Amino acid sequence: MKTLENQKYNFKRKLFWRFIFLYIILYIFPYGFEYINELNPENISFWKGITIWFGQTFLGWEFYINNLQNGFDSKYDYSRFLLIVSISTIGSVIWFFIDSKIKYSYTHKLKVLLQTILRYHIGLTLILYGLAKVFLLQFGSLDINDLETNLGNQSGMGLLWKFMSYSDFYSISTGLIEVIGGVLVLFRRTTFIGAFILFIAMVNVVLVDIGYDVSVKMFAIHLLLMTVLLIFDNLKQLINFFITNKPTIPYNFAPLFNSKKIRYGLKGIILIYFIISFRNSFKERIRTEKNSNNIEMTGIYEIDIFIKNRDTINSSNGDRVGWKTMRLNCNKYYPKHVVIKNSDGQTQWFKFEENVLDKTITFKPIENTSGSDYLFNYKKTGKNKFTFSGIYKGDTLSFSAKSKTLKDYLLTKNETQWIRDLE
Template sequence: MTFTREKKEKWNLFEKISFRFLFLYFTLYVLSIFTASLWEPIIQWIGTSIFNIEYIFSSNGRGSGDTTYAYLLLFLFFCISSLGSIIWTFIDSKRTSYNQLQYGFLVSIRVILIFFLFQYGIIKMFHLQMSPISNSDLIQTFGSKSPMGLAWKFMGFSSTYSFFAGLSEVIAGLLLISRRTQTYGAIATIVVMLNVFMMNLCFDIPVKIFSFHLLLMGVLILFADFKRVFGVLIQNKNIGDYVLYPQLKKGDRTIIIIAKCVLLFVISALFIFTSYPRYKKNYVNPKTALYGIWEVSDYKKGTQRNPKKNWKYIAIDQANFASIKTLDDTQSYYKFKVDSIKNTILFAKRSNKIIDTLAFKKQGNNLFISGKIENDSILVHLKKKPKTDFLLTSRGFNWINEYPLNK
């Protein structure tokens, strides 16, 4: 095998060439996470000259990691790594092994995995990556969700499940820290990241490339212990003495332990302290004024050009926006800034620069909105709709189910 945690004095040709390729490829890939835009000129040339791509693409995926640019970047890295490993073989043909470089490479891969497992694990534990079911979600029809939106709401529905998924990633990261437990960490990483990758693949979530590479990194670390894993789990035999490389002196081990503790503290603190303000804003701070779902019981508009465009629901989740659903089941977001002191609402379509000022009056569970929208007078009477009216939020958890409720 290419990787091993033992010191091997002489590597065969395949082991050396494959290590050179993997070292170059993953080094380029990891660096590209932070420097993707620097490759823009050559990627644009590859796209237009080699693949004859006629549409516009760039390094800015706006949250997507599976862009044309990203795939072309992988193609470039594959070519560079292939050519580089050949050149490396010719200029370094007399070297018998790469034990020290391999050790440093695997340590680097572990650090990268720990960083991202902690990052995504902690924000899941705070229930921040996949947001909970919102008021806007409850009035949205099932069929209007994208596959990614469906997956996001599935994960976000249960804070307990989100915490469990995040904790699994954090535990995998913790197991990767120590050399004694890194094999267990690699197995845990493969299990966790395989689930993430399949979810990205099956629900069209545009992080397929990134999650697949994290999965591959876990596989590389596991392959370093392939002899032990295969011997114990498959062959069910004693593999004998297994001396890890390098053998560290007591002083070196102490320094490494201190460094690992510092690294663990820094990474944990970084993601906990950056996640808590968002957690506080979403779950601790008071909700925005008029928060909730308001169902229209009476709607009057000056011209009444299209009754199907009359409001049916107003769902308010954020401080400055509201989601409005009309009778034809069209749902759109609007600027909706509430001033509870003046009892006014600054209202406009999200794309409009001109903002109308509406007046509102709240009496218990009744809400009255009046004023002019784009020079049309409007008078709306709404009643607050409790979340218990929706099966999704009222069903709850049941230990005993005499019959399945699958609607």
């Protein structure tokens, strides 16, 4: 059986693993700890000042201090990546020079430590993102705003999000692949198969992120390269098995500690913590997502008759402004919000609360919490037909409208059809 201790390390390999170790540690700390809910990376980060200085001095970039867009393929991110490369290069050379003086060989132990860090970092990160897909939290679901936005007005990333949110089946399936792979890499005996699964998954993620201009391309690329590092020593076995059809030698990931008690104890503590942490985090996120959905009144309302202070306003009359459409929508980004479009094209945004029993809707200011609330009574008068009445900014309003709900769109009214022409 091939093990890490059997390998020989020449000058290039020793330098390579020291560079990679430094780069991974500096890259992960502290922005990679997304799976630690209780940690605010900014509280322990030392990167902001030196990253901005590096970008200004060596790259000639200007930074908006209050909007660095950390983690979204920003100038700040690329400045930090290049700074990490520089620090890792200088650090690995100094490190190797010191090692040449002390004459102590520990490269294989360093590699085991790095592999252990990668296993847990990749595993926990992709379990986190996989569960977000499984519970339909990462992409959400299609809402009225999505369905009413013209295709040509979508960004590539927005189009991808709509594509993923359309199919619960596909989102859950891709999430399960990430969760399964993530769990497998947490254990040495299954690390290779887990890393291989995640490698395939991350190749797809990287291609999609690049193709659709998703703003976390470098994050995905780093995760992909980390999975490559985990299967790096298995490349020869993969070539022998899949390409040259030769027998292969099993590869065993070496333990970080020789004592089983220490290994199992630490693993148990880590897994118990993250199981509880993930449970609490997703329980809250699922609750928030559930509360943001409002099936009863969600829809876009085309207003045909608009009466203001007993005066009917015709939308075709340009000298007077009335309401043209009212869009009641719910999603995880803007829970329970209403967008009112006037006949002159201007829009107004509010939050809303609905009382199904009393048949009332209350509009609340989104930003100005001290502003007035506006209460409207509503009544259903026919199929998808409603009337509304209330007082808005001192004016008495009443209007009738026809609603268009999620079930009225071709994209959302049908589910997967196994027999296309069966009526």
